[in-house]
Amino acid sequence: MNARRWLLGAATHLLALGAGFALGVYLLPILIAPQAPSAQAVRSEAAAARYSGTFRRDLKDSDALHWGEGKVSVTPASVILDGELAPGPDYKLYLSPEYLETEADFHRLKPAMVRVGDVKTFNNFVVPLPPGVDPARYTTVVVWCETFGQFITAAKYR
Structure with a gap:
């Protein structure tokens, strides 16, 4: 009986530890995110x-935890979102030569993409383009979670 009680206790503690870790992975980016740019600044x-293009929630590999919505604008100097992303860690912004909406497509096209920079806010963002990146050479903005290899969203802008 004591062994059974001990195993049950260990299992429930491990379950609570796992749930706490998962909640921390989800909440930490929200807690440490810098102030998002105002709607007026965007x-x-x-x-x-x-x-310009649109992030939509209904893409093939978007789901309840991985999505974006809103208007994406591309200038010669930056990529701007007037909208919202599902919170998460380690988001990166890419420009792709082809539209995509799956993780498989991301991996297939990654060698032809350019990584623009980090996405650190989840309500609106302005991400500067690196020097020498010409957005006219690409057609699509992609948000990708590097840590977990998750497709978040994409928008075709031309």
């Missing part, structure tokens, strides 16, 4: 946009 930056 619209001001987006005024110089040459291209």
